[in-house]
Amino acid sequence: MSKFLVRQAFAEAMDLHKQNRFDEAKELYNKILTVDNSEPNAHHLISLIFMAEGDFESSKMHIEKAIDKAPEQAVFHSNYGSLLHSMGEYQLAVNAIKKSLKIDKKLYQSHYSLGIIYSDMNQFEKAIASYTTAIELKNDAPEAHNNLANLFSNLDNSEAEYHYKKTVELVPNEIYPRLNMANYFIKIGRFSESIKCLNELIDMGLESKEVFNSLGVSHKGIEDSQTAKLMFGKALELDPNFLLAQKNLDSIE
Template identity: 25%
Template sequence: MIRLSAILLATLIVVNLNAQMNASDAAALESTVDDARIVDNSLQPEYERAKRVYTHLISATYLRVTAKLFPAKKAYQQMLREHEASAFVHTQLASLNMEMFDLPTAEQHCHRAIEIDPEVPMPYYLLGEVMIWRYGNAKHRDKWDDIVSAFQKVIQLDPDHYGFGKNGRPFSAYNYLGEIAEQMGDYQSAANAFKELVRIMPYQPMYYLRLGGLYNQLDNKQEAITTYERAIKINRNLWRAHDALWKLCVDQYDRLYQEDQLEAAAEHLQKAIHSYSELKRLVPPANHKHTHDNELLAQFRARLGSLYVVLERESEAIEVLEEALEITPNNPDTNYWLGIAYQEIGNLEQAEHYLRATIALSPEREEAYNALGYFFAEHGTNLDEAVRLIQIALKKSPANGAYLDSLGWAYFKQGKLNDALKQLEKAVSYMPDSVEVQDHLGEVYLKKGLKKEALAAWQKAIQLSPGNTAILEKLKKHGQE
């Protein structure tokens, strides 16, 4: 019997030689072959047969490499006359007939190759491809199970199935299994298939793109983000990955913010800003759908700045907000949060500037009136204006406990203790769990000589914030008097 390993070796040698030929080399070789004197000494019968097989194999391989498909097919068929039970030759004929778009014949050769040697994966793979070409549309969905079975057999025989076609494009049974599962709406099976491709070829970003999309379909947002980030790590210029990533990060920011996970929310918003900025740089004009890029980036930066203020990361807040202001200087959110950030670090001039700018840009923004009014009250300046500003805010939201607290504190700084007490008692009815309101109420009670009530307010405050050293100091000082 002819050894197929030798046949395969001969094939590889010929393919390698022909792959290096240019057209003139090939023509010269054909001329040389035609002119050469053929030596044909007699061989023993079994070797004569082997010689014929090798001759047909070399001829078929050469003809196929030089795109002479019909003569190549004839040469393979001559090999079958010598050795019909060759799974290798049937596989080659299946592949060749696919190139010639003779799909029924290709399918027959696949089945014959599988019949001869059912432990070789390639005939199953070719069979799956032939069936996709023949039955891959919706009209033949009854055939899809057979297609899936063929590709599943491939990965059963070769769990790491992967290769490259003549055009240099990668191929794998996992790829087809993932595509089919996704078309059928089985996103988990599709994700499993592309996870295998990522395992086998961890530096192919296209598989991460597909896997990220499937995780998104499965509502596994964090896995989708991690997967897109991996694709970008391999190739930072993948605009489709950046496009998917910024949207996912904004979604995660919204969820985390609602859950009061502010550090994590800030991290995701930072990623969204980065990916959206990269998208602007990379995306082809024909694919660009966002006409208000600068405004959107400014909104993201304003949100991030506000988070940094709440997280007491004022210097980072100022940095990101000033970046936003360079793009959209008339954005009320950016001006407002810059004012608050500067207020927190004690830069009074800048705080007043940006809060006044906010009111000028957005007169209906009630929290800006309250913030500027409270700012004046806290520092004991412009107290008449402080009262007027806070009253504007209260006119818009009369049941807002924070605004009532601000007004009460402004009256306290003016020395109007009865007015202050009235507003702060109303504030505490709306915000009984506010440490700041309880603290202000205690100060007013103490100033009015109501020490017992003051201590009670501070006791309530310390229950709400057990580690508050300022409140503890007041209790210690006034409780011993």
């Protein structure tokens, strides 16, 4: 395979990869590696597919080969850290991602990943610092605002509200940013505001059993038992086995 054909194969494989056509992409990456087994980008990219498929050992083998051949690539170390996190090796994951930041201290995905890992390690101050840095680097990243909002909410920190609102602003047509914000308002007793958020979702055609259940909780919070029962009933219409909605309904009957 000539260098031109290798470049062509890479382009096709990456396109298939983006389309989640993993088997076809892997076949092309393997062809490239048959020609040049030391090609770090092919090892890196096929590693990402194995990680997405849950084949962590194969993913680990390839990402380690990629790092061995190109240790100066920050993103390789960053994705290695994400893999180690998926394998439950939290401290090793942190170490790998810190290596990536020594190479490129402005790599957004590394700061974001550290936020996730530190949260899982219950090192919340470090998680906040990591998400904050990620947002400073990429203020239009809804996933970072959402995760930081959830973290602040769990810590009863009022800064959660700003980041929930920012998430909704960035992805206004998705269900979970508004639902998360509504549940935060429920948590702090601002039921009228949670009802407003949830009704916006229904108006957008984004109703779900969780939306109706949260509406029920909100109406119960303002002592509107009739509407609360109606909302819990709608949640159960969508999923008769939704135990939380059933429990909430039973609590007012």
